[in-house]
């Protein structure tokens with residue numbers, strides 16, 4: 001399971017959790033403006049916007065999971081197993097393989113209008129990256145500081161949905177996820193009044209009872225409702241420290257602890273990493289399952305006019321900062 005979210009204070013923040021039972025060996029990858037992309041069906045592209053994100057690099061190609069570009073657009077791919085259906089390669093169309101979708105959008109779009117125009121022309125195809133990497137079944141969230149959309153390629157074609165909650169998880173399809181939020185219409189961060197029955201003496205015996213009924217399990221539908229509630233009601237200061245801290249708290253509401261989601265005998269899905277990009281400033285922050293210290297990689301600290309990828313392996317080990325003894 002995975003969850004992605006957007007958040008806005010003074011700057012625009014975009015990130016996700018990557019929940020799985022194993023890692024593909026991902027790292028933080030900066031693609032500079034002059035790196036040559038060789039698209040499978042669309043030829044080669046030289047000049048483009050710089051990109052920073054989490055990717056598995058194979059044969060010098062950045063297979064991005066989630067990323068932002070230097071113009072402040074963010075995009076992430078999340079599992080959509082059983083529903084994602086990609087098109088066949090069609091002569092005369094803009095055929096883009098699903099593994100190329102993130103760089104295809106981020107390399108050339110500076111606004112959401114440009115993203116929409118690009119999506120109107122795209123033919124998203126299932127061409128595999130390599131034999132050992134068949135096309136993953138994904139759906140995507142794409143966002144800037146003003147809006148978010150969800151893109152789903154299903155049996156009857158490509159769908160682009162407005163995403164007013166700025167959240168994406170996994171199944172079911174996005175329209176159903178949004179519909180199911182109706183179930184939580186009565187939830188509130190405020191304490192509830194007794195609307196159950198006026199003659200029954202019901203009282204609030206605890207704080208937080210306004211959100212009683214928000215599901216606590218790890219299913220993707222429950223995570224969708226939980227993170228949407230958290231994100232839509234989140235309040236923070238607008239400094240970088242306060243915004244980043246708050247963003248990790250929002251995604252912390254759907255953190256997966258080892259042991260609670262068994263996917264095969266003795267195998268557990270966990271939150272491998274959580275990311276928070278400051279898309280306004282080109283910074284990729286992350287934590288990992290064992291490293292709760294927020295790490296940061298700044299794209300503008302690199303030569304963005306270069307031609308080669310810059311990769312930073314994730315620091316996955318945790319450290320305690322002792323305040324006495326033990327040092």
Ligand SMILES: C[C@H](CCC(=O)NCCS(=O)(=O)O)[C@H]1CC[C@H]2[C@@H]3[C@H](O)C[C@@H]4C[C@H](O)CC[C@]4(C)[C@H]3C[C@H](O)[C@]12C
Pocket residue numbers: 001002018019020024056063064065077078079080081098099128129133134135136137138170171220
């Ligand atoms: C497994 C990851 C999604 C995690 C997730 O959504 N889990 C939910 C599980 S469930 O539905 O609820 O069961 C996805 C997200 C991004 C994916 C990777 C990226 O798309 C980049 C390449 C794409 C290639 O086609 C396959 C390898 C790959 C390197 C992908 C492997 C894998 O499918 C990743 C890592």
